[in-house]
Amino acid sequence: GAGVSQTPSNKVTEKGKYVELRCDPISGHTALYWYRQSLGQGPEFLIYFQGTGAADDSGLPNDRFFAVRPEGSVSTLKIQRTERGDSAVYLCASSAGLAEHNEQFFGPGTRLTVL
């Protein structure tokens, strides 16, 4: 079946602009996660949704970052007033919910470049 998809695959923007990154999780997965990965580093947690609500947003770096999941499926990560330091690969993952290992399935990521 279809895995997690993310669009766009690449996004180049200018400093100060607004961007939206989209994630389509695996159908039926109730949990959705956003991570970002800088070059040479492991992924860094941003936010986790259980259904429509953000269950843990402790990883959002500041109030320029916001994410929504209005119908409990597709999610959008929104970044306002982008800065060069926001350049990274933004990864989305989904899982079936609470289980012993709660395997997370990752998408290919969106590479964001802020000029």
Added chain:
Amino acid sequence: DAKTTQPNSMESNEEEPVHLPCNHSTISGTDYIHWYRQLPSQGPEYVIHGLTSNVNNRMASLAIAEDRKSSTLILHRATLRDAAVYYCILRDRTQGGSEKLVFGKGTKLTVNP
């Protein structure tokens, strides 16, 4: 989440076994040990997990020390496709424990033909 320590890099030859170590000396009794790997230009993928006993699946084996302060991911016959960054992650499975994954830098595995 408790921290893990892994070597930055390791090398192996194709079709030979690979043992990837992970130290987690501050592991708690409710922490599961998870391994994910990230192939070049892809998102991470789940490999295996365990609590106390050794585990086997189609991808790998996980050997957990008796005191649980360390574990080893075993690839029985490395292939070129196994070249990736391998992450050892602890996850607290108690009620109210976070569902997030806390990644370190992982071990970059190079497989030589």
